[in-house]
Amino acid sequence: MELGIIGMGKMGLPLALNGRDKGLDIVVHTTGVEKLAMLEREGVRGFARLEEFTAALRRPRAIWLMVPAGKAVDDTIARLLPLLEGGDCIIDGGNSHYRDSQRRHQELGDRDIHFLDVGTSGGTGGARNGACLMIGGDAAVYAALEPVFVALSGGMGCALLGPSGAGHYVKMIHNGIEYGMMQAIGEGLEILRHGPLPLELDRVTAVWQRGSIVSGLLLDVTAAALAREPGLESIQGIVAASGEANWTVEEAVRIGVSAPVIATALFSRFKSQDKLRYAEKTVAAMRREFGGHSVVADQGE
Numbered sequence: 001m002e003l004g005i006i007g008m009g010k011m012g013l014p015l016a017l018n019g020r021d022k023g024l025d026i027v028v029h030t031t032g033v034e035k036l037a038m039l040e041r042e043g044v045r046g047f048a049r050l051e052e053f054t055a056a057l058r059r060p061r062a063i064w065l066m067v068p069a070g071k072a073v074d075d076t077i078a079r080l081l082p083l084l085e086g087g088d089c090i091i092d093g094g095n096s097h098y099r100d101s102q103r104r105h106q107e108l109g110d111r112d113i114h115f116l117d118v119g120t121s122g123g124t125g126g127a128r129n130g131a132c133l134m135i136g137g138d139a140a141v142y143a144a145l146e147p148v149f150v151a152l153s154g155g156m157g158c159a160l161l162g163p164s165g166a167g168h169y170v171k172m173i174h175n176g177i178e179y180g181m182m183q184a185i186g187e188g189l190e191i192l193r194h195g196p197l198p199l200e201l202d203r204v205t206a207v208w209q210r211g212s213i214v215s216g217l218l219l220d221v222t223a224a225a226l227a228r229e230p231g232l233e234s235i236q237g238i239v240a241a242s243g244e245a246n247w248t249v250e251e252a253v254r255i256g257v258s259a260p261v262i263a264t265a266l267f268s269r270f271k272s273q274d275k276l277r278y279a280e281k282t283v284a285a286m287r288r289e290f291g292g293h294s295v296v297a298d299q300g301e
Ligand SMILES: NC(=O)c1ccc[n+]([C@@H]2O[C@H](COP(=O)([O-])OP(=O)(O)OC[C@H]3O[C@@H](n4cnc5c(N)ncnc54)[C@H](O)[C@@H]3O)[C@@H](O)[C@H]2O)c1
Pocket: 006, 007, 008, 009, 010, 011, 012, 066, 067, 068, 069, 071, 072, 073, 075, 076, 093, 094, 095, 096, 120, 121, 122, 123, 124, 242
């Protein structure tokens, strides 16, 4: 089967090579000249002009977007629309908000263009070798494209989970869970690092990988990082948050479900980005005021 892919970034590029390896006929659109040359050497057809890309695809077209969530998805769809025909399908494999996906499904449906929302997991390694795909949309549209999803998942998870929005809704909650699990691994290792015993944490994670209850992909990537650099000296403890866990916490509040682990993991990331540390300064100031306790002077940046 044929699949067009737009967005040759950290995920889209390995996804294209994965699809090629699994027997899909992959056609890509990117304006990156070097990427186009590299993909050509790899036997993947690519086009710098969107018109040439859409013209090269067989009808009905299936076009996978792997671009940042939000405006980039809407802009790409707007550029594609005049070049598409009824029965074509746009697949959004990025981390879009599920309500945006429901809106896009409706707007595109009004123009007889199909839309599937696909929560894609497994990071860049999953994109290259076999990703976990959480899919939302119409059953008939999914059925026609199922071979594409089975190929890209390469034996990993892949399923239609519900109507439009279901794929990105499930991925949103998945990422909240991811935050909690990552934070727990980080905190456990910090306790071990500051504890009384002279432990080598790369050896701890290596043994946990083999059959422990906390084994899994997140522990595997932790073990790989510690094997290279046990003290993680080259990394500042500042953690970004792309948005899915924010949405998970918003959703928990909206529907009145308690999710303290996910919320705390999200807030820990915010705190890691906080240079001002005004909350801690305030607490230190209060201790000085009511108890005469000493404070450490701020040395500035
Ligand atoms: N990196 C991951 O581990 C991972 C895993 C699963 C899902 N995702 C999601 O997949 C999507 C892509 O992630 P990524 O890590 O590959 O990002 P990336 O920044 O590495 O790549 C994004 C690509 O989109 C292109 N792009 C940006 N704006 C565009 C626009 N307006 N029109 C067309 N193309 C545009 C960029 O040129 C780039 O090639 C995001 O939604 C991300 O959240 C990322």
